[in-house]
Amino acid sequence: MKNHLTENELIEYRFRLSSEEQQSTSSEHLTGCAECREHLEQLIKKFAALDLLREDAHVPEALISEVLEQAGKPVQRKVVPFHKSPWMGAVAAAVVACFVLLMSNLNTDKSTQRPFAREPKSEDRIISNESGAKGKAQADSPMTMVAQDTDAKTKIAAATESAQGEAATRIVTKETSQRTPLTAGRARDIAAVEASIAPTSKPIPEQPPFAPASAIELVTLPRRDKVQLTIYNSADLTLVRERRNLTLKKGWNWLQFMWANTLIDPTSLSLEPLEQAGKIDIQQLVFPARLRELGRWLIRSEISGQVPFEITYFTSGLSWRAFYMGTLSQDEKTMKMQGYVRLGNNSGEDYDNAQTRLIVGQVHILDEIAQLARRQYPYDRPELGIVHDESLGERAAEITNGAVTLQYGWAAQSLDVLGPKDIKKEGLSEYFLYTIEGTETIPNEWGKRLLSLEVEDIAVESLYKYDEERWGNQAIRFVKFANDEKHNLGQTPIPNGDVKIYSNADEQGYLSYVGGTDIKYIPVDEKVELNLGPARLVEIAPKLIDFKTENYIFDNRADVSGWDEIRTWKIEITNTRTLPIQIEITRGFGTAYWTLQSEIPYEKYDATHARFKLELEPRSKQTLEYTVRTYHGTREESLTQ
């Protein structure tokens, strides 16, 4: 018979890795060789361990829904960069030019056509800008882009209709140069709306134009340049600060802000210019009637051109929480600590490249931001103010706003009854701010885990505690350290969160789970004790060895009025660990009148408790014996004397 099959050959045979010929040769050999068959069986048995991971995974319905929802969004398609193919830009420009001319011929009289048609140079410039813009546009929202093209054409037509060719040319130039970078936010746009068209040389009219009722005059669609999120974990509250470059014309400008399908609190909206503040005046924010989920700012500008603005608002739906993983060294004298932050975004808005700051501390707010965001009208029904539509004047309706009942029409009620929205701020100085380095992109409905802290060699003390009144008949394991420089920490407070502690089980780096707990906010220089739960390898067995009473005192009626109780306890402590341990044993006596005798020193922990501190060698036993005398009734006086 041929030599026995090697382990390699057996593996190849078992998993059909060899050729057909080799398989049949091995099969024949196995038929006649009991030793190899046994070897093969052992091998099969060994590889049967692989079946321990054979359990089926089931996809949760929520995950399937997420996938399907994601699939429901428009597919990201590449946009052909026109600037790389000049001929395509030229073709596109020609098409747009033809369309513009066609529209102006169809919709305008001759007098309005002429000035516009007489400006071929500016028109050429517009078209080339527009085609160049497409090339630079982000490809993440093709539907939005198409919509914008349509808008642009409509706007061109509308501008022509206005019979002010010069101004119309200027608008188109502006819109095509600004429209390019689309915001990634799917639900919200920001747009400057021009209500009147005035040459830059003319003086600014004193009266602002009335807010336009439609969005047909959309001029700019700027993207966010920067966004900063400040997320409060104690409340469902996030402060968003966005920086956008808006293009203003000299005069009155309307800026439109939409928050459909998001959780933005419209009452918190604020807009500030970051430059040229003296020349730009933010006059008011209005919420037009019948147009839901949008607001418009009225801006008076003494300059025309691009100005960076900061828009701030509160939103709900963004959250964060911290959690930690500690890895004890084999001698349990040091610990490696890794802290993570998990960010979640259910705000309805994608935040790209956001600088993220996390706030630790309690914030008290009067209103739920999410409810404010979902209200039909930001400050209640618009008819509450002075309504100019007389058809509404006679129509009485009741609006309940708390206990106040108001009526529509000229008999308008003061808005004061609504009261200003208030956000209380308490103890700001006690908050702590964590800023995540760099920027993060947090799409809507996504979570993200970030490493926030990684510290090696934190000196720790392992400590066991035994206190029947608190934890019953079991020792509890603690790990102690401090949030200070001595422990390689102390740079910042540590936010509250869950902690899991692992121990290095062997030199290969395998970890074993030791215990978990949650920690509260740990200020700098504060000591920490992590309760890791019951310790199985340290046993405590208290036994009452002796009990007696004595020193009875009788009153005048021969009744017992005072006595002493003497108890002798023996507590056996067993350390089955391979490491030395420290243990604190706390004993309660149920009275403040007690004396204790013990060979092992103790400290009076409080009026009714004594505490023993012991150290045990690895795999050792120690016995703690003490006798406690408690004084009762009139005998208590003898102790105080």
Add this chain to the structure above:
Amino acid sequence: MESITSMENTDKSLIDAHRRGDPAAFGELVRRYGDNVLGYLIRMSGNREQAEDLFQETFKRVHEKAHTFHGPQFKGWLFKIATRVTLDGLRRGKRTKTVSLNQQLDCDNPNSEQLDAVALADNSCNPSEQALKAEQAEQVRRAIELLPARQRATLVLAYYQQLSYPDVAEVLGCSVGTVKTQMFRALKTLSHKLPEI
């Protein structure tokens, strides 16, 4: 054999319907292969949370690349994408040095998914046996996780997903010989690391 053919045809018709914009067709594909793909991704990444992220990414790519599918076998194409996503994801994971908290067997947590899985696999009510099985499963998981990514992918596809070697070769984009070599190396390594059961 008929059933396989009809399944392939159905897959093909579903992907065609999806391309035509039928959202129900894509849902059907996700449901049909979801468990298989998630199981594969969990074994590849060793981490359910990461696997779910990869799962989303896989089907996102399937959705986006549906127009590029021309082959007869959807499952192979799907696993090809899943493998690419996983290998990319694992490479990224290495760069950022993230440590999964879920990788460790949470023996003290009665809600631990791993313990649940073992308990389901083994109907024994003996807690010590359960704990032992859980520990052994953890050893197997660690041993598989230590394999190089290509070997791991080969093992998981061939052994757990029960793909034939030519199918694995198709998924991994290599020859059958290479697949067999990778498989042999993986098994050889595991033979020293698997626990006795």
